[in-house]
Amino acid sequence: MADPAQFGHDRLAHLLSDRLLSVPRFQRGYAWETFNIHEFLDDLKTARGESQPYFMGTVVLSDDPVDPGRQIIVDGQQRLTTTAILIAAVRDRLRDLGKSEPAEVIDRKFLKTFDLEEEDDVTRLKLNAENLSSYEAILSGNVPALPKDPIVQCYRACMDHLNDLAPAVASYRELISIVTHLDNSVQVLLAVASGLPEAYVIFETLNDRGADLTTADLLKNYLFSQSKTYLDHVEQQWSKIAAEFDKPEDLVKFIRYEHSSREGKVTTRKLYKVLQSSIGRGPRRVRDYVSQLEGSLDSYAALKEPDSDFWGHTDVDVRDSLLAFRRFGFESSMPLLLAVLNSWEITPAAKMINKIAGWSVRSWFAGRLGGGTAEEVFCEAALRVTSGQARTQDQVLDAVRKLIPEDQEFRRSVITFGAVSTGRAKYLLSQLERQHLAVRGLNSEAQPDWSGKSVSIEHVIAKSSTIENFGSRSEFERFQAVANSLQNYTLLERTLNRKLEDRPFKEKTSAYLQSKFHLTRELGSSDGWSISASDKRAEDLANLAVKAWPYR
Structure with a gap:
């Protein structure tokens, strides 16, 4: 001893x-x-x-x-x-x-x-x-x-x-x-x-603060100290992994998500002790763990990079979904995404990624992604995927069902949701536009790239509007509540959006009618715009949302 x-x-x-x-x-x-x-x-x-x-x-x-x-x-x-x-x-x-x-x-x-x-x-x-x-x-x-x-x-x-x-x-x-x-x-x-x-x-x-060593340093030192005859091999693999991350905390995040995808949720604070117990001692176990970690690196990097060559192996387009994970900060689902990519063939995995993005949007609107519950649920689903218990979308849905609002709740959440940042609104409106075109049997391939700088968010009723622009104080107060919500936003090409921001609605319609976005052109066909019309638009967008991010 x-x-x-x-x-x-x-x-x-x-x-x-x-x-x-x-x-x-x-x-x-x-x-x-x-x-x-x-x-x-x-x-x-x-x-x-x-x-x-x-x-x-x-x-x-x-x-x-x-x-x-x-x-x-x-x-x-x-x-x-x-x-x-x-x-x-x-x-x-x-x-x-x-x-x-x-x-x-x-x-x-x-x-x-x-x-x-x-x-x-x-x-x-x-x-x-x-x-x-x-x-x-x-x-x-x-x-x-x-x-x-x-x-x-x-x-x-x-x-x-x-x-x-x-x-x-x-x-x-x-x-x-x-x-x-x-x-x-x-x-x-x-x-x-x-x-x-x-x-x-x-x-x-x-030393809780890690003044001289980070969790990544601790883990590296533990792995190297245990690797013995495999030290050169382990050191080379670790260097390759660490080189992919600019900050130690980003490396730690990857390590935590990778572990959680296989063995359940673990907090950053407990990560080192949990990994030490999970990996165990001995050079072979260390070698196998680092090889496993390196094997997940490509999947993790691809989830962070929508334009990665990794996605060239499937016809399923995941770009919008991956951008949504980034813009909304949907980090809690990362262990499940990793588990799917590491366990399934690329095409069904890509379809599952799109589905998880849709479920995350639903949960976000319903306010269910806060705290630690969401990560626990997604990690439990990841365990089922990794163990082979969940091989289909429906089986994954069974594992995350309590997080995902069904249609009626989701529709109500979209209608009543408050302010949305313009970056997130661009994604949401682009998917609603795509669904709107699909309902009408129209092709969405010719649409401008919503994520690029050429597309902007336009306030339908100018954000600078004052009480004099409304028929009553109650209407103005209602406007203040929805001024930065989805119902008062529309997509518009930046070339058409010059100096429109503070103009009355009637002066914007000619620009709206020139847009390639069908929902925006419909706004341009309106004779006028009011708070009641805006509320009606909220209901229409909510109906599209139910189909754009389906429950099943």
């Missing part, structure tokens, strides 16, 4: 003098920006001036099974690296001022030591390959001419700070006080685990 984790207090610089530490090769490199470094230096200066201890959070270390003489930094890399660079800058500034003896004492105590086995100097803090060469060059006294290197930037910021504090030899004691303060008074809560998996759990428990 592994030794239990050890907890206690220590001081930041004392960690460097008392231990040999290393940043694992698979952990991200130094990432503090200049403002982080200045904040750190200013805080230390304030604490020294007040002769006060300064608490610098938690440091989590793990025993290194590969190098028993060192401990791995799981949490605290940024602080420890910045501290070591600051101490190196203090050493160099002391040398500049001719104080070589204290400079050498600092160098030997905090930065380097002599290893009897290797019969050579070794660095007390060993960074990973990304930062190693710059850091060791600084330790050797040869600062690289790499202005964009984060390690070099940190050193330059520290040296500028020290030049201000000790501009001449008379103030060299200011430099020594920095190191003394770091060694005696800058405190940390220290946790030392017997292995990496335990260390990551400690980190997540103690």
